[in-house]
Structure formats: structure tokens, C-alpha cells
Amino acid sequence: MNLSIAELKEAIEQLPIPVLEELMRQIQKKIASEKFMQLAERGFTEWYDPEENIY
Secondary structure, three states: OOOOHHHHHHHHHOOOHHHHHHHHHHHHHHHHHHHHHHHHHHHOHHHOOHHHOOO
16 A cells, blocks of 8 residues: 555544544554664674674
8 A cells, every 4th residue: 555645644634533542552652663673673783793604
């Protein structure tokens, strides 16, 4: 599905408040998860050594 931001905004504006609240919770959860994954990824950079990649 490829919606423009304007199309998405129009669709969102038609949703009832309880659905909007649930959508917002899910979006916040997705954003938090992505940010956590980015932070965790940085922690593994010191482990990456191409010379040790023998497998």
C-alpha cells in the first residue's frame, strides 16, 4: 500500500477517537522499539571484527 502523507492524514481524520488512541499507542510502541534496536546495534559495533569473520 503506497499512500501519500496527505492521503494517510485524510484517512486518519475519519477514524473515531478510540481507534486513534489505539493507533497512537501502536505507533509509539513501534517508534520505541526501533529506537531501542538502534541503540542496541551501536553496542555491538565493538564486537565486529572482519578478521575474525572466518565462518
